[in-house]
Amino acid sequence: MSTTTKRWTSADLERLPDDGTRYEIIDGELFMSKSPHVFHLRVCSELHKVLSIWNDIANSGEVFEGAGLIFAPDDDVIPDLIWISNERIKTALRADGHIYDAAELVIEVLSPGSANERRDRVAKLDLYSRRGVDEYWIVSWPTRSIDIFRRVGYKLTLTATLRDDDVIESPLLTQFTCPVADIFRMIPIEYD
Helix, strand or coil: CCCCCCCCCHHHHHHHHCCCEEEECCCCCEEEEEECHHHHHHHHHHHHHHHHHHHHCCCEEEECEEEECCECEEEEECCEEEEEEEEHHHEEEEECCEEECCCEEEECCCCCHHHHHHHHHHHHHHHHHCCCCCCEEEECCCCCCEEEEEEEEEEEEEEECCCCCCCCCCCCCCCEEEHHHHCCCCCCCHCC
């Protein structure tokens, strides 16, 4: 007797309840997560703020928090933040308000739990690598660290792990710099 595992699609997501759970599909597998910890939200807000300030000056793209990225019917995710260039957004943004192409920069802030970490460090890293994301940041507020993955050939590769004393810079974001400590400034000292 064989069993088959359901392969989820974007159409299936439309039928799920709007109950505050974040539903995502990666390679047909359904991932669910609860509303994030307040420190997760603080880090997202800080990243959004510093990227938006830079982008307002550079005027080279858009920063979105929680935007849907639909690569295919079985690859439908909601990263914490993205930066997408003006050129790419012209063809990627559709009438339903979702983006149907890779953003140049995708940022995920880790949520506690092994399933959440596996989703961001394994499943999403593979997805973003396959689908053409140029840079992927995995941010951990408990360890006050940021893993920077950059495209090397056809694959996203870990190029740096940044901590409080470091500065974030990116070849994608001309003249963008931000002390890592600024991103975690709202995290209480007991999480250092």
